[in-house]
Amino acid sequence: MVTLNSTLNTQQAAAAIGVSAITLKRWLLNGKVADVSRDRNGWRVFNNQDVERIRTYAEGDATPSARASKSNKKFTVASFFSGIGGFDLGFEEHGFQIHYQCEINKFCQHILKKHWKGITLDTNITEVTNDRIPNSDVWIGGFPCQDVSLASMGTRKGLKGARTGLFYEFTRLLGEARPGVIVLENVPGLLSSHQGKDFEIVIKTLAELGYSVGWRTLNSQYFGVPQSRQRVYIVGCYRDREGPARILFEPERSEGHIKKNGPNGEKPVSPLKRVLRNLGGESPVVQSIAYCLYACSARHTGTDWSRTYVSYPSKGAVRRLTAKECEGIMAFPKDWTVPTSNEFGADVESLRYHALGNAVTPPVAAWIGARVRAYLADKSARASVTSNTESLSLAAGG
Numbered sequence: 001m002v003t004l005n006s007t008l009n010t011q012q013a014a015a016a017i018g019v020s021a022i023t024l025k026r027w028l029l030n031g032k033v034a035d036v037s038r039d040r041n042g043w044r045v046f047n048n049q050d051v052e053r054i055r056t057y058a059e060g061d062a063t064p065s066a067r068a069s070k071s072n073k074k075f076t077v078a079s080f081f082s083g084i085g086g087f088d089l090g091f092e093e094h095g096f097q098i099h100y101q102c103e104i105n106k107f108c109q110h111i112l113k114k115h116w117k118g119i120t121l122d123t124n125i126t127e128v129t130n131d132r133i134p135n136s137d138v139w140i141g142g143f144p145c146q147d148v149s150l151a152s153m154g155t156r157k158g159l160k161g162a163r164t165g166l167f168y169e170f171t172r173l174l175g176e177a178r179p180g181v182i183v184l185e186n187v188p189g190l191l192s193s194h195q196g197k198d199f200e201i202v203i204k205t206l207a208e209l210g211y212s213v214g215w216r217t218l219n220s221q222y223f224g225v226p227q228s229r230q231r232v233y234i235v236g237c238y239r240d241r242e243g244p245a246r247i248l249f250e251p252e253r254s255e256g257h258i259k260k261n262g263p264n265g266e267k268p269v270s271p272l273k274r275v276l277r278n279l280g281g282e283s284p285v286v287q288s289i290a291y292c293l294y295a296c297s298a299r300h301t302g303t304d305w306s307r308t309y310v311s312y313p314s315k316g317a318v319r320r321l322t323a324k325e326c327e328g329i330m331a332f333p334k335d336w337t338v339p340t341s342n343e344f345g346a347d348v349e350s351l352r353y354h355a356l357g358n359a360v361t362p363p364v365a366a367w368i369g370a371r372v373r374a375y376l377a378d379k380s381a382r383a384s385v386t387s388n389t390e391s392l393s394l395a396a397g398g
């Protein structure tokens with residue numbers, strides 16, 4: 001399993017631990033668990049060790065959600081349109097086991113095989129049959145967006161397009177398997193294509209298969225990613241009306257506002273500049289947050305306004321981002337997309353840009369993964385309480 005160097009806020013950490021944010025704050029305030037560090041605005045930040053430490057404490061607690069995390073069950077994931085595994089990586093961060101992937105692009109397959117050895121990797125979803133897919137708790141997939149994306153030139157074909165229409169291949173397989181939770185991702189253009197009719201079809205198709213559906217547009221820049229990247233996340237829970245809202249929305253308010261008159265914190269540095277600085281090299285001039293990276297926008301095609309440039313005013317020079325920097329602005333681990341052989345020759349930079357521009361940012365996937373895990377863990381804890389109660393009443397002759 002690959003560990004991300006991400007930090008979580010209180011709500012995210014609570015979801016990862018499997019308790020409510022209120023419970024987590026109570027433990028911190030009562031000193032039941034040692035407090036964590038704060039960012040320069042005075043907000044709590046939880047790293048991986050904090051989450052593990054508090055999860056261990058939670059395992060000794062008797063609340064239903066803490067019991068759920070005690071079960072330590074590894075939930076399983078089947079991943080479709082896997083790309084370079086942004087979704088998969090985020091879910092894995094929260095203890096999910098990826099045991100099936102499906103991806104048609106050769107370069108992406110190479111990167112998937114590099115990071116997930118020995119699991120089934122199917123190629124063309126149109127040729128997949130259900131016997132190929134192991135039983136899974138969750139199905140994830142960012143189906144192709146080219147036919148609904150506002151970044152593509154010309155008329156949007158929507159779900160009638162050959163690429164975005166692959167959604168129907170996903171639902172063909174889903175209809176037979178019906179896993180408990182599905183999470184889909186696409187560009188916000190999915191909401192408006194054909195005046196919203198396409199999105200209506202997506203929701204109706206899932207509903208007809210028994211899924212209650214919710215959706216939320218999330219921007220990666222609010223998850224520590226130095227890029228404004230809005231995507232629609234659609235969550236479906238099989239025969240559970242409350243599930244999608246429990247996963248996608250937080251009932252608790254956030255921690256309050258920045259403290260006034262506090263000590264001077266670290267000098268603000270643009271998040272994008274921080275990523276570039278961490279990559280080494282000279283100190284260039286960049287904007288604070290990168291524009292959304294599209295599969296084609298890092299090359300010299302597409303729209304100029306939507307491309308992020310790095311400039312060197314003293315030299316009068318400007319350049320586009322390197323593939324390595326694109327990994328940084330997508331919040332993937334360093335060298336994630338470097339192939340293990342030279343079979344891709346001179347095309348490799350362009351293949352890396354393209355795959356990164358299509359990907360899900362792992363921190364957003366991790367946030368959703370943490371919340372799906374809390375949901376599934378709670379559900380299985382409730383199911384085990386019900387079955388224990390039933391066996392007790394049977395033993396008592398009830």
Ligand SMILES: C[S@@+](CC[C@H](N)C(=O)[O-])C[C@H]1O[C@@H](n2cnc3c(N)ncnc32)[C@H](O)[C@@H]1O
Nearest residue numbers: 081082083084085086104105124125142359360
């Ligand atoms: C929007 S991208 C998903 C990226 C992925 N979520 C990630 O984080 O990298 C859609 C992916 O679907 C793949 N794809 C397109 N047609 C496919 C097909 N017929 N079968 C399987 N995968 C396909 C594309 O190659 C692309 O990688």
